[in-house]
Amino acid sequence: MAVSDHVDFATFMEGVKRRNPGQPEFVQAVQEVAQDIFDFIGDKEEYHEQQILRRIAEPDRIVSFRVCWEDDNGCIRVQRGYRVQNNNAIGPYKGGIRFHPSVTESVLKFLAFEQTFKNALTGLPMGGGKGGSNFNPKGKSVREIMRFCQSFMTELYRHIGADIDVPAGDIGVGGREIGYMFGQYKRITNQFTGVLTGKGLEYGGSMIRPEATGYGAVYFLENMLKHKGQGLEGRVAVVSGSGNVATHAAEKLVQLGAKPVTLSDSGGFIHDPDGLTQEKIDWVKVHKTHRRGRIEEYCDHFTGATFHPGKTPWNVPCDVALPCATQNELSVEDARAMIANGVVAVSEGANMPTTLEGVHAFKDARILFAPGKAANAGGVAVSGLEMSQNSERRSWKVEELQTMLRDIMDGIHNRCLEYGERDGHVDYVKGANIAGFKKVADAMLAFGVV
Numbered sequence: 001m002a003v004s005d006h007v008d009f010a011t012f013m014e015g016v017k018r019r020n021p022g023q024p025e026f027v028q029a030v031q032e033v034a035q036d037i038f039d040f041i042g043d044k045e046e047y048h049e050q051q052i053l054r055r056i057a058e059p060d061r062i063v064s065f066r067v068c069w070e071d072d073n074g075c076i077r078v079q080r081g082y083r084v085q086n087n088n089a090i091g092p093y094k095g096g097i098r099f100h101p102s103v104t105e106s107v108l109k110f111l112a113f114e115q116t117f118k119n120a121l122t123g124l125p126m127g128g129g130k131g132g133s134n135f136n137p138k139g140k141s142v143r144e145i146m147r148f149c150q151s152f153m154t155e156l157y158r159h160i161g162a163d164i165d166v167p168a169g170d171i172g173v174g175g176r177e178i179g180y181m182f183g184q185y186k187r188i189t190n191q192f193t194g195v196l197t198g199k200g201l202e203y204g205g206s207m208i209r210p211e212a213t214g215y216g217a218v219y220f221l222e223n224m225l226k227h228k229g230q231g232l233e234g235r236v237a238v239v240s241g242s243g244n245v246a247t248h249a250a251e252k253l254v255q256l257g258a259k260p261v262t263l264s265d266s267g268g269f270i271h272d273p274d275g276l277t278q279e280k281i282d283w284v285k286v287h288k289t290h291r292r293g294r295i296e297e298y299c300d301h302f303t304g305a306t307f308h309p310g311k312t313p314w315n316v317p318c319d320v321a322l323p324c325a326t327q328n329e330l331s332v333e334d335a336r337a338m339i340a341n342g343v344v345a346v347s348e349g350a351n352m353p354t355t356l357e358g359v360h361a362f363k364d365a366r367i368l369f370a371p372g373k374a375a376n377a378g379g380v381a382v383s384g385l386e387m388s389q390n391s392e393r394r395s396w397k398v399e400e401l402q403t404m405l406r407d408i409m410d411g412i413h414n415r416c417l418e419y420g421e422r423d424g425h426v427d428y429v430k431g432a433n434i435a436g437f438k439k440v441a442d443a444m445l446a447f448g449v450v
């Protein structure tokens with residue numbers, strides 16, 4: 001008979017901090033989940049006895065490796081690469097790869113931890129992982145990017161596989177980088193398998209994967225409003241970021257009759273009071289993805305827009321907001337300003353873009369607030385569908401995939417209601433945390449202590 005271990009929340013968090021020194025992002029992510037889980041497991045002895053939360057908050061495995069590559073001047077450069085395999089209780093590890101100078105073990109551990117719950121929420125059989133490097137793709141030539149991707153995969157390949165761990169893109173990793181990494185995996189292993197998602201359509205990619213995260217975040221926003229008897233039509237939306245997630249979120253907002261008025265990058269934000277249109281969004285996609293330009297140049301092309309250097313867009317009055325850039329980009333002061341300006345709903349396209357205090361401010365003000373693990377799960381969900389298509393050796397039609405994405409986002413919303421609705425109000429953070437935890441935890445219970 002196992003010994004019961006009923007530590008309280010504060011003691012649990014002290015342990016997490018002690019075991020993970022200098023890893024603030026990871027501690028923040030665990031804290032955001034743990035409070036809700038402690039409320040849920042209160043008298044559920046088995047989860048305590050088996051130390052399920054403690055086990056989910058300790059990655060199965062962290063691989064760290066040296067990545068050497070040669071720049072265009074013939075200089076040897078050295079970067080650090082990682083793969084954090086957090087939990088594979090319900091399926092192979094699954095989650096993106098990030099190339100950004102801010103990548104640390106703490107950042108990837110938080111992302112892999114969040115991914116574990118997110119993937120469970122989709123209803124698909126995927127465990128949680130995340131990887132990346134402190135490599136900065138900005139200013140690098142195409143050849144340098146290719147050499148870096150090949151070198152990164154030359155180390156990573158031995159830790160991944162179609163039924164082991166299936167990486168995809170994230171910040172700084174899009175279709176081009178996935179192509180270089182897939183090519184290198186195929187070359188080293190002599191295997192053509194679904195080892196990565198986000199692939200090009202010519203070699204096993206899925207329709208709508210590029211759009212899925214941003215579209216999904218807007219579907220989730222629409223679901224929250226609908227549940228309150230409201231709609232998106234005519235709503236002014238503030239969006240941050242100008243990459244994959246932000247541009248597709250803006251696109252879906254326009255399609256559904258809302259009015260996105262901002263986008264941003266690490267240099268600042270643009271405010272276009274007339275609203276973004278499909279034409280303007282298409283320009284941003286080409287400008288940021290192909291020309292690798294800065295968002296401030298938007299104002300040279302579209303009159304009436306203004307650029308605000310070094311600033312985030314959260315002080316622009318809006319009805320709905322979609323933070324779609326990076327972690328901790330929305331502070332408690334930003335949250336208070338948004339609440340004062342009348343924001344009704346927030347849907348996180350990015351992972352953990354709102355600080356812990358910011359989340360509490362939204363929750364206390366009873367704003368409809370969708371955490372990233374629920375709102376941005378559309379991307380990984382379509383990655384899961386890409387895995388299924390690869391296993392079946394076929395490609396599904398765009399209409400089929402569109403319907404599946406909508407159904408999956410509806411399913412996540414329903415799971416949040418199941419565990420987060422009380423007295424006519426929905427705490428989406430709590431709902432997502434508990435629903436995601438329960439699925440992973442119950443699988444772990446079935447396996448015994450492993």
Ligand SMILES: NC(=O)C1=CN([C@@H]2O[C@H](COP(=O)(O)OP(=O)(O)OC[C@H]3O[C@@H](n4cnc5c(N)ncnc54)[C@H](OP(=O)(O)O)[C@@H]3O)[C@@H](O)[C@H]2O)C=CC1
Pocket residue numbers: 102169170171172173213241242243244245246264265266267324325326327349350351376377379380
């Ligand atoms: N791609 C996907 O399918 C999914 C992505 N996400 C999350 O969405 C977010 C955005 O990812 P994605 O759109 O794919 O990435 P991209 O690389 O396509 O775009 C990232 C955007 O965020 C901005 N940004 C990055 N870091 C910072 C920073 N420190 N400060 C301010 N702006 C910053 C970038 O600006 P700049 O050009 O100046 O660097 C760029 O506009 C991330 O949190 C990611 O984890 C979540 C689920 C799936």
Ligand SMILES: O=C(O)CCC(=O)C(=O)O
Pocket residue numbers: 094095096097115118166167168169170197351376377379380381383
């Ligand atoms: O599609 C995937 O596997 C990864 C998506 C991702 O990294 C995320 O959901 O944060």
